[in-house]
Amino acid sequence: MTVPIVDITHREDFSAAHRLHCDSLSAEENLALYGPCNTLHGHNYGVEVTLRGPVDPVTGMVINLVDLMRVMREEIFDACDHKFLNEDVPWLVGLVPTAEVLAIAFWDRVAARRSDLGDSEMTRVRVIESRNNFVDYHGPS
Numbered sequence: 001m002t003v004p005i006v007d008i009t010h011r012e013d014f015s016a017a018h019r020l021h022c023d024s025l026s027a028e029e030n031l032a033l034y035g036p037c038n039t040l041h042g043h044n045y046g047v048e049v050t051l052r053g054p055v056d057p058v059t060g061m062v063i064n065l066v067d068l069m070r071v072m073r074e075e076i077f078d079a080c081d082h083k084f085l086n087e088d089v090p091w092l093v094g095l096v097p098t099a100e101v102l103a104i105a106f107w108d109r110v111a112a113r114r115s116d117l118g119d120s121e122m123t124r125v126r127v128i129e130s131r132n133n134f135v136d137y138h139g140p141s
């Protein structure tokens with residue numbers, strides 16, 4: 001009998017400030033490249049982490065979503081909520097905090113907690129920056 005494989009996702013939301021600015025470019029180049037995003041501003045972010053794995057025939061679960069929620073709150077929400085991402089989050093300092101860069105950083109944070117997430121495989125981190133803009137990262141290729 002084949003074991004059903006299911007993707008499960010937990011979402012956390014946080015609010016944070018950021019500024020898109022590349023230190024290796026001039027002020028004029030940064031303004032031309034990033035436009036209004038070169039100015040300090042904020043977003044109400046959504047972050048989704050998707051895990052894939054077999055459904056345990058006894059529990060009916062891939063993993064307990066409470067475990068994924070706890071990891072995401074500790075690694076992402078607690079670190080980023082109501083923070084200035086460019087300066088207040090040590091593992092983002094020196095990076096340009098675009099949604100793409102955040103998705104990669106969040107993946108790494110959650111991946112470092114694999115032992116808390118059972119036998120599941122992480123398949124996607126989605127960072128939703130606004131109603132119209134979001135990015136998906138599927139891990140290092």
Ligand code: NI
Pocket residue numbers: 018037041042043
């Ligand atoms: Ni922005």
